[in-house]
Amino acid sequence: MKTMTARGLALCVLALSIASPGWAADKLHVGKASPTSSPMLPVDVGVQTGIFAKHGLDVEISNFGGGGKLHQAMAAGAVDIGVGAGPEMALIAKGSPELAICNAVPALPFIGIVVPEDSTVHSVDALKGKKIGVSSIGSLTYWLALELARQKGWGPNGITVVAAGGAPAAIIAAFRTHATDADIAATSLAFKMEEAKEGRLLIPVSKYVGNISGGTIYASDRLIKSNPDAVRRFLAGWFDTVDFMRKNKAETVKIASKMTGFSEAVQAKEYDLTIGMFSKTGKFDAESLKNLERSFTDLKLVDTKPDMAKLYTEAYLPKR
Secondary structure, three states: OOOOOHHHHHHHHHHHHHHOOOOOOEEEEEEEOOOOOHHHHHHHHHHHOOHHHHOOEEEEEEEOOOHHHHHHHHHOOOOOEEEEOHHHHHHHHOOOOEEEEEEEEOOOOOEEEEEEOOOOOOOHHHHOOOEEEEOOOOOHHHHHHHHHHHHHOOOOOOOEEEEOOOOHHHHHHHHHOOOOOEEEEEHHHHHHHHHOOOEEEEEEHHHOOOOOOOEEEEEEHHHHHHOHHHHHHHHHHHHHHHHHHHHOHHHHHHHHHHHHOOOHHHHHHHHHHHHHHOOOOOOOOHHHHHHHHHHHHHOOOOOOOOOHHHOEOOOOOOOO
16 A cells, blocks of 8 residues: 655645534635636636635635725725725735735736727727826826826827726717717626627737736735635635636626626627736736836825835745
8 A cells, every 4th residue: 555645644634624514714805806807807707717716715706896985895804805906006006915826917908099989090009199088197197197108209299198987888878979989998898799789899908008917916914813724715716716717618608797797799709809918927027017117106105106016915925
């Protein structure tokens, strides 16, 4: 009879403990900055497929209307893990008790420039002098509009930025009243507008903006100190879920459709556009950090230039 290795014994003990009726999973309160944003979809897929449960986690999901509200909940101790965007790391520089723990989606293919269906604009260059809608002044979409003008060399008056709101009805209303000529919004919304013949996707913003940690996972200082193993297991579950999504388009689309309320046809387009955006390592690349630091300054999110290395950690990422 072969002697069981220490690792094998440990795995057996873990399996028996999970199977035991007395075993209880660690409960994690996970917040999403948006209920429909594609970078946050793995949270829902991981719960509904039981992947997080296999990692000994009972994940309870809360949806928030933006990154600011998500991080307020984290600061108040109501959320253990937050899934938002990289620019929210500026809140850590201002004292929020948390750390970014995973650069889940470095690029931004899930945000695009949308124009009315009957628009005469068919290229980015044709946007010069146009009115571009964003969710709000000082938001990521606002910075993306400024970045477009900067990269094209149009100068500060090259476009007019309009705070049109991020709700689909507000964007469509702005198009109909000609308050805006284009809008920077989620690509899934663009596909929905195409389906309703109300708008069309011009380009994803990833065509002109480099990595900026578009999807970022955060952990509260409290969780990191009290249960660092739960942080590790959440990230392990996240990457297992992304692997599942890559291999199972049909099931992923069905879950996404139920979550967002968009049709499966819309979600299938969104899947094809964005499934390749998820990082396989979760590490914070130099380009993301550089663009984030610049966005903090451009949007006046911080008073002084932060030490970016103090805003994140890669200590809990699984080795892949």
